[in-house]
Amino acid sequence: MSKASSKRHRPTELAKQSAPTGERVAALTGAYSFLGREVLKRLDVDHRFARVLAIDVRKPNLPFQKTQFHKIDLTVPTADGDLAALFAREGVTDVLHAAFLSAPTHNLAWAHELEVIGTLHLLNAIGEAKVDQLVALSATAVYGAHPHNPNFISEGQELRNHPSSQYLRDKVEVERQLHRFSKENPGTAVTILRMAAILGPTIDSFVTRFFSRPVCPLLMGYDPLLQFVHEGDAIDACLIALLGRHPGVFNIVAEGVLPYTTVLALLGRVPVPMPSFLAYRLSRALWMTQVFDSPPNFLDFLRFLCVADGTKARRELGFRPRYDIQATLRDFLRLPPAQVRETAMAVGRG
Template sequence: MSSTPKPGRVVAVTGACTFLGTALLRRLEEDARISRVLALDVREPPVRGTKIEFVRLDLTQPTVDGELATLLQRHQVDTFVHGAFLSHPTHAAEWAHELEDVGTMHVLNACAGVEPRRFVMISTTLVYGAHAKNPNFLTEEADLRGHRDSRFVNDKVRAERQVQRFAKEHPSVEVCILRFAPIIGPTVSNMYTRFFTRPVAPVMMGHDPLMQFVHEQDAAFALQKAVESKATGAFNIVGKGVLPYTTVLALLGRVPVPMPQIVARQLSKVLWATQLVGSPPSFLDFLLYLCVADGAKAKRELGFSARLSIKRTILDFLGVAPEDGATDVARAQA
C-alpha cells in the first residue's frame, strides 16, 4: 500500500509587493516543500504562479485583524511572514504609523488566535540607531534605541517590540526577526538606493563612519532560509565587510560635499520640507555615526552567510560587470 504524501506548507506573506515580499514569492513558488502561498497586500504583486493566491488586505483598516484571522484559519497557514514595512520615509507620517505600528498589532492579534507554527518578521538594523557611543559591531542583544526624531525608524522599533512580546506570550510559535542591513542592488528601491543615485552627497566635516550593506539577492536568500529554518530570536542579516562612507561615495562615483553639521541639518530640513529629497534630516546621523551590525549569530544559528562582498554589492548596484570591478575598486581606493 502506497502512503499518502504529506501536504506541503502554507505560507502567508504581508507586504507582498515590497522588494523582499516579491522576491520571497518567487522563491516559494519554486520550492517543492511549499503547497500554497497567500500574497497579502493592497495591490497585486508582479508575481504569478500556480501556488500563489493574492488576497487584498489593508493593514490600516480597524477590522483587518478579524479578516486576517479568518484567512489564516481557512487556509490553515502554518508560516506567517510579516513584511508590510516601508523602505523609505514618507511625509504621510500618520498613515505610516497606522501601517507599521498599528498594522503589526492587527497582525499579531490575528496570529494570537490561530498560532501559526512559525512567524518571521522583516526588520532592519536601523532600529539600533546611529549613535556616537555605538560599538564597532552591534549584536542582537543591543538596545533598540532608534532615533528620537525619526518616525520612519521608531515605528519599526515599536513594531519589533510588539513581536518580541508576542514571542514571550506565545512560546509555541517559532518567532524569528530578521534585521537587515540596508539592502542595495540593481533592482531594489529604498532610502539608501535613492540617496546614492544623487550626483552629490553631503559629508559631515570630521566624520567618516563605516557603512554596511547587504546585496538584494543575499537578502532574499536569508529570508528564504528564515522561512525554512526552526531558528528563533533576532538575527542581523548583513553583507561581507564594511567600508568608510567616503570610500562608498568614491566607488559610486558621487561627489562628496564637505559641510559643517549645522549647515547640513538646516539644508536637509529645507530640502525635506519642500520634498526635494527623499531622506529626512534624521538620516544625517547615519552619515555621522556607526550603525554596523554583527552577523555571526545568523551564520551560526540560521546558516546564513552573505555571498557577495560590500565592494561587489556596490558595483552591482552600479551595473558594473565583474571583470570591470577590480579596476574601479582600485581607482576608488587610490
C-alpha cells in the same frame, strides 16, 4: 477575480521529485514590496508549500501557480479578524511579515498605522490562528547611529528610543510588539531579521536613490563606516529563516565595512562637504519642501557608526552572504560580478 489566477495544488514539473508536495502553507504580507515579491516567487516554486497567500493592497503581477492574492489592508480596524479567518481557513503555517515602509514618509500618521497597528493586527491574527512561525523584517537602523555604539552591534543590544525619528521609533515599537508576542505565544516561533541597508541592481529604495545621485552630502570631519547587504542575500536570508525554524533576532549584513567617503569614491559620486549644522538645516528644508526623501536625522548615519555584527546569523541561521561589500557596490553599479563568491553558501565546517 484575483483568486482566479491561482491554480491550487497543480503539481509542476519543477517541483522536486524527491519530496512530496508539502503541506505547509505560507502567507506573506507586503507582497508587492521588493522583498515580498522576490520571496513570493521562490515560495511559489518551492515544493514544501502547498499554497502561498500573498497579502497586500496591490497585486504583484507575476505568473504564479500556487499563490493566491488576498487584498487585505492591514490598517483597517477589522483586518485582524479577516486575517485570522483567512489563516484558519487555509491552515497557514508560516507567515512572512514584510508590510513595512522601506523609506520614511511625510504621512507620519499613516506610517504609524501601517507599521505598528498593521503589525498588531497581524499578531492578533497569528495568535488566534495558532500559526507555527512568523518571520518579520526589520532593519539594523533600529539600533540608530549613535556616538556610543560599539563597532559591531550585536542583537542583544537594547534598542534606543529615537526621539528625533518617527520612522525609527515605529520600527522599534514593532520590534517590541514582536518580542512581547513571542513571550506570550511560545507556540509561535518568531524570527526578526534586521537587514542592513539593501543595495542591488533592481531594488529601489531611498538608500539606492541616495547613492544614485551624482553628488552626496559629506558632513565635514565625519566619515563613519557603512555596511550594506546585497538584495540577493537579503532574499536568501528571508527564505532560510522561513524554511527553517530559527526563533530569535538576527542581523543580516554583508561582510566588510567601508568608510562613507570610500563608498562614494567606489561609486564615483562626488562628495559635497558641508559643516554639520548647515547640513542638518539644509536637509530639514529639503525634507520639508519634499525635494529630498531622507529626513534630516538620517544624516546621523553619515556621522556616527551603525554597523551590526552578522556573526549570529552566520552561525545559527547558516546565512552566508554571497556578496561582500565590494561586490555589493559593484553589482549596484551593474558592473560584472567579478568578486562574487559562489561558494559562500557552502557550510559544512564545524
